[in-house]
Amino acid sequence: MASDQGLASATDKQLACQAQRGCQASFEQLLRRYQTPLLGFLRRQGPAADAEDLLQETFLRAYEKLDAYLPRWAFSTWLFTIARRTSINHHRRARLDAEAAGVENAVASGMEPIDELVIAEDRRRLWDVAGEVLSEEQVTALWLHYVEEMPVGEIGLVLGRSRGSVKTMLFRARQRLMPILGEFDEGGRQGGDANAPGRHGDKATEYVYE
Amino acid sequence: MNRNQPTKESTLRPRGLDPLADRLRQEAIETWPRFSESLHQRVLEAVAERRAEMPPRSASSASRIRRPRGLVSLLTAACVLCAAVVGWRVYDGRIRAMRNAVIEQHVGDFVTQMVSHWPPTDWAGSDDAENGTASVGDLICSGGLSSQTDHLADDARSAADTLLRRLPIDMELAQSP
Numbered sequence: 192m193a194s195d196q197g198l199a200s201a202t203d204k205q206l207a208c209q210a211q212r213g214c215q216a217s218f219e220q221l222l223r224r225y226q227t228p229l230l231g232f233l234r235r236q237g238p239a240a241d242a243e244d245l246l247q248e249t250f251l252r253a254y255e256k257l258d259a260y261l262p263r264w265a266f267s268t269w270l271f272t273i274a275r276r277t278s279i280n281h282h283r284r285a286r287l288d289a290e291a292a293g294v295e296n297a298v299a300s301g302m303e304p305i306d307e308l309v310i311a312e313d314r315r316r317l318w319d320v321a322g323e324v325l326s327e328e329q330v331t332a333l334w335l336h337y338v339e340e341m342p343v344g345e346i347g348l349v350l351g352r353s354r355g356s357v358k359t360m361l362f363r364a365r366q367r368l369m370p371i372l373g374e375f376d377e378g379g380r381q382g383g384d385a386n387a388p389g390r391h392g393d394k395a396t397e398y399v400y401e
Numbered sequence: 402m403n404r405n406q407p408t409k410e411s412t413l414r415p416r417g418l419d420p421l422a423d424r425l426r427q428e429a430i431e432t433w434p435r436f437s438e439s440l441h442q443r444v445l446e447a448v449a450e451r452r453a454e455m456p457p458r459s460a461s462s463a464s465r466i467r468r469p470r471g472l473v474s475l476l477t478a479a480c481v482l483c484a485a486v487v488g489w490r491v492y493d494g495r496i497r498a499m500r501n502a503v504i505e506q507h508v509g510d511f512v513t514q515m516v517s518h519w520p521p522t523d524w525a526g527s528d529d530a531e532n533g534t535a536s537v538g539d540l541i542c543s544g545g546l547s548s549q550t551d552h553l554a555d556d557a558r559s560a561a562d563t564l565l566r567r568l569p570i571d572m573e574l575a576q577s578p
Contacts, residue, residue: 213457222444223436230434247444254448255455316428337422338429365421372421 203266211257218257221266222250228267228339229274235318235334236278236327245281249274268345275331275349320371321364329364332357504567511560 198206198220209217229249233242252273260269321330328350335341335349347357 215452218448219445222441222448226441226444227434227436230440231429231432234432234434243440246440247447250444251447251451254451316432317424318428318432321425333425334429337425368421372424375424 204262207257207260207266208262211260218254225267225270229270231338232271232334233274233278235322235330236275237282241281241285245274245278248281249277252277264348265345267339267341268348271335271339271341272349279327317368317372317375321368324367324371325364328352329360329367332360333364336361504564507567508564511564515556515560 198216201209201217201220203221203224206217206221210221226246230242230246233245233249236242236245249270253270256273260266318330321333325333331350332346335346336343341349343354343357343361346352347354350357350360352360
């Protein structure tokens with residue numbers, strides 16, 4: 192249908208403005224566009240089992256607050272801000288509930304040193320380690336920067352931080368992950384070639400953020 | 402960033418310049434969720450339920466809420482400030498008018514009192530002498546009249562000082578040479 196083609200070619204801002212005027216099809220198109228980016232993001236924020244519920248909650252909140260969206264913001268920035276806050280609130284409540292119920296943190300009790308985990312488990316992912324050694328803000332900044340390719344200024348809006356603060360956050364996150372990346376590569380490629388990525392401990396200082 | 406395509410492979414291709422970024426992007430691709438129509442329908446149903454609970458969204462309500470709140474607050478504050486200034490000016494004007502009326506009344510009473518007491522009784526008594534001219538001459542020579550006029554001058558000075566202290570500044574300035 193022509194209208195479907197129009198919706199598919201419309202920008203996020205156009206769709207959001209139409210949805211503000213009551214166009215349900217525009218909001219549905221936004222749901223379709225942002226399902227997988229938000230789901231991937233929310234899986235990095237906490238247990239993957241909660242991600243779908245958090246996705247639904249994020250879209251519900253976005254729908255409720257749609258009138259508050261201003262076209263001068265990127266819609267993705269606005270939506271990821273809602274998603275992050277929803278996720279933080281959810282996981283904080285879950286943690287408090289667990290503490291109140293006296294449930295021991297099974298992950299913490301069974302934790303092995305990170306270095307051993309990195310070397311021993313080849314299938315382990317760098318993002319998992321990042322989630323353990325970095326703060327929630329740093330992981331979010333890394334995800335938005337490298338996966339969503341969001342500009343530093345917009346990451347600052349999502350995190351409620353200045354551009355300089357986000358740059359520092361990304362720099363420190365890279366500094367922390369670079370040695371771990373080297374161990375990942377050594378563990379996965381014993382006796383690998385000299386050009387193999389991973390021996391780049393000083394790359395954190397060379398990277399320039401846009 | 403083109404979000405029309407749900408797949409991420411086209412935009413997150415490793416570029417070989419930054420190994421950490423490449424690794425993070427590669428892992429993101431490997432774990433990238435697939436678009437789920439059932440999840441989409443589930444979210445749509447939840448939104449529809451929420452929509453039923455909310456008042457209908459319309460263009461007018463959207464534009465009304467999107468009106469810049471800062472500007473409205475600024476205009477409200479300006480209106481309140483203007484009302485306060487106007488009210489203060491009106492109140493101050495009435496107070497000044499009442500004070501001027503009281504001062505005029507006091508000045509009028511003072512002048513009336515001064516006129517009614519003129520000439521002084523001592524001086525009138527000296528006029529009763531049969532040889533009035535000589536008596537007045539004696540009075541001047543003896544300094545009796547001088548002391549009476551000095552007394553009146555002192556009264557006038559003190560009255561003027563009192564009056565000046567009561568006068569508003571603008572009236573005082575207008576009267577000064």
